[in-house]
Amino acid sequence: MTDPELREIVVGKFLREFREKFDRGTIEHNADGARGLYRMRPEQLLQACLEEVFDLAAYLTALEIKVAEQAQELTQLRNELSAAAAAREMTTTN
Numbered sequence: 001m002t003d004p005e006l007r008e009i010v011v012g013k014f015l016r017e018f019r020e021k022f023d024r025g026t027i028e029h030n031a032d033g034a035r036g037l038y039r040m041r042p043e044q045l046l047q048a049c050l051e052e053v054f055d056l057a058a059y060l061t062a063l064e065i066k067v068a069e070q071a072q073e074l075t076q077l078r079n080e081l082s083a084a085a086a087a088r089e090m091t092t093t094n
Helices: 003-030 042-093
Strands: none
Touching: none
16 A cells, blocks of 8 residues: 555545544533533643543553554464474474
């Protein structure tokens, strides 16, 4: 995949999903319309951004751990397959 192809996937995903995600957040956090992102003071917006960064850090850490665990499992499976193939090879050559 090229970078321009990846870009188009990201843009397409954003265009398909942003409106729905934004509307769900509005219903959850501003159902009566009394508040809203644009009505927030700059320091409130900054705090909200920081909270989102903290959430993202937690998501990324969980993902990092899961990827490492899966890589370890894959390495173990490869080792087991190699050992089984070597054992089969020894059996067929003897």
